[in-house]
Amino acid sequence: MSYIHPSRDEIKQILQDSQTIAVVGLSDDHSKVSYMVSEAMQQKGYKIIPVNPKATSILGETSYASLKDVPVPIDIVNVFRRPEHTPPIAQEAVDVGAKTLWLQLGIANEEAASIATEGGLRMIMDRCIKVEDSILLPNGKGSN
Template structure:
């Protein structure tokens, strides 16, 4: 099982389930920060056509390319189904953002051989990684 820091270091393409176009929401600001720091972001949102100037896909099943990581900005009750979808597309890892956790989703991810992080902010982990690289 890779650590949160290692998942970010290894990832290039991140699917963001629940990405929002509302600039006051973490589901907008966190993926935008990741985009600005070099990750390729694919927003997954069935209600809008584009976020951050990037075309959205309605579901993980609609992705046309592999992703390195699926991050989830949906309520904990939705995590089980989203992790099942991530397993179906053979995503190597899933990340549930701060405040989102699910024992059942974790079990599904582990059974599928996926790395799993829950209740942690990707942007905070990125910032910590940057700080630990300072001389």
């Protein structure tokens, strides 16, 4: 099965329906893209949960070593890791009952997409969540 990008309407609905974003590979380095994107999403009102085994706290939130350690339900797993590292992340996202697996811009992996979709998750890859949110929900989640 080959991955097909969701429509803009589907992506907009995913963002509107989501509150909690677990960010795998979120760096505590302010100059890294993962930090800047996550900070922007946090400022838009999303709950950011850092998943980074080397950090204790990022963006004022407790950081967890893995998705299975996150104590709350996850709407979106947003991934900032190289493509070859994404299949196990996809499996863990399925195992914890996340709703969507989102691989950031420049990250694509068909195996991860298959694991996620076969596990019942919505799948987005090679798209920036911050860009999509800015385009589709420019005035916030309450806008249409």
